[in-house]
Amino acid sequence: MSAILANGGIKENRRELDFYPTPPEVTHALMKFLFEKTILQAESIIWEPACGAGHMATVIEKYSPDIISSDIRDTGYGQAGIDFLATILPCDAVITxxxxxLSEEFIRHGFQQAPVVAMLLKSQYWHAAKRVSLFNEYPPAYVLPLTWRPDFLFDQRKNGAKGAPTMEVHWTVWARGDIDTKYRLLSKAQL
Ligand SMILES: C[S@@+](CC[C@H](N)C(=O)[O-])C[C@H]1O[C@@H](n2cnc3c(N)ncnc32)[C@H](O)[C@@H]1O
Structure with missing residues (x-):
């Protein structure tokens, strides 16, 4: 099945295994928030299990150097050939x-590995009847909408051209023991 992603004028078939690199400011905003809330610390062991070319992992490791990066594909970054859904690797946090x-499977499996799970999801992710049971089974600690639209095709733009991204996303964060879901806006952050 081939969906079309429209993102600021560029239309393309979805890339193999949904490989869309995340612009760094998206991960900075999350990590800054998690550190301010002391949900994570510099010594936390974090697993980025769908690391692609490392666009998230390289930001995460600036905050927490003990990072495990893996992907089902050989991307030239991290450990190749690791199917997250078939791997058990206890750690302090799973972030991806x-x-x-496969988002629901990733969320459920992430929660089996770590007390903290953070997933970047479309803004409308929770606006779906089919996700009520997931939400109720694993109530998030935070839903964190980004106050800007990240450009997931930034790696394709030529000569510094700016896109007009249309996709709105948010981070959902689960922190074991904190089941009172809070809604906070995330601002762009640079390190
Ligand atoms: C949306 S990309 C994200 C890449 C990276 N996390 C980033 O944000 O730049 C999704 C990644 O998931 C990987 N992937 C897909 N299925 C997977 C699985 N079952 N286990 C591990 N990685 C998987 C793909 O190879 C791809 O690199």
């Missing part, structure tokens, strides 16, 4: 941008 068609 899951392939959209």
């Amino acid at each position: 941008n899951p392939p959209f068609n």
Whole structure:
């Protein structure tokens, strides 16, 4: 099945295994928030299990150097050939941008590995009857909408051209023991 992603004028078939790199400011905003709330610390062991070319991992490791990066593909970054859904690796946090068609499986599996799970998801992710049971089973601690639209095709733009991205996203954060879901806006952050 081939969906079309429209993102600021560029239309393309969805890339293999949903490989869309995350612009760095998206991960900075999350990590800044998690550190301010002391949900994570510099010594936390973090697993980025769908690391692609490392666009999230390289930001995460600036905050927490003990990072494990893996991907089902050989991307030239991190450990190749690791199917997250078939791997058990206890750690302090799982943070990623899951392939959209496997997002629920990634969330459920993430929670089996770590007390903290953060997933970058489309803004309308929770606006769906089919996700009520997931939300109720694993009530998030935070839903964090980004106050800007990230450009997921930034790696394709030529000569510094700016796109007009249309996709709105948010981070959902689960922190074991904190089931009172809070809604906070995330501002752009640079390190
Ligand atoms: C949306 S990209 C995100 C890449 C990176 N996290 C980033 O934000 O730049 C999704 C990644 O998930 C990987 N992937 C898909 N299915 C996977 C699985 N079952 N286990 C591990 N990685 C998987 C793809 O190879 C792809 O690199």
